[in-house]
Amino acid sequence: MRLMCVFFFLAALCSGQMLDLKSLDRFASKASDTVDVHLEGPMLKMAAGFLSGDKADEAQVKKIVEGLTGVYVKSFEFAKSGEFTDADLDGIRSQLKPPVWSRIVSVKSQKDGESSEVYMRATGKDQVGGLAVIALDAKELTVVQVLGSIRLSDLGALSAIPGIPDVRMGPRQKEENK
């Protein structure tokens, strides 16, 4: 059973699907806030099953989730700048290579110190099989990967809906919970 799990994990990695984000785990100890979301398979189905079709935000998410196979997020917020460099993300970038992944946007702002990279995974004609975002600023590092068929217009509509649940982990969250 364990061997089968390892096999499927390696197969997923080799096929260019799931990104290996373990290289980012070292930032968790330095970060003031950490978000680590890893949802796939039965867990993703379970989460989707709990979404209400009556609430506007959840109905929107439910619509998007129908075609998804995996959602992975690692996000770190630091108290001070300089805790990471752009080169720390090279290991992630090396996995987002053609022909599986294509970088569609890369924006760098010298003034704000912000940068964003958006990658797409094309599975067929006019079909997006996945999306990856690397977003950095002086005090924040975020890597998102969404696998499965996805429409960007649906995702864009999602950001306009208020009521984002807070799933941060870290000292600030612990203090807020007290």
Place this chain on the structure above:
Amino acid sequence: MNDDLESELRNALRRKQPSRDLMPAIPRPARNWWKLAAAAAAVAVVAPIGGGVYRAHEQRKAKDQLVFALRLTAVKLQRTRAQMQTIQMEKFQ
């Protein structure tokens, strides 16, 4: 001699009451069966409820994570678009 031996044997084989220390070591199933049955019934009732509560908690947690992850993705995409627009506007000016 024979009388002494017989008397010693009688003494040794005489029925005696067990000491108080020995009493707790002897199981008495007939007296406590209902307590065991009540405990088993309580476990049978509470365990599925506890499992259900835990499963609901895990589902809610997974749902919150999913909503958060997709909203975060949307926000990052929106910020990327805004950055691109800012850069384009700066080029025109």
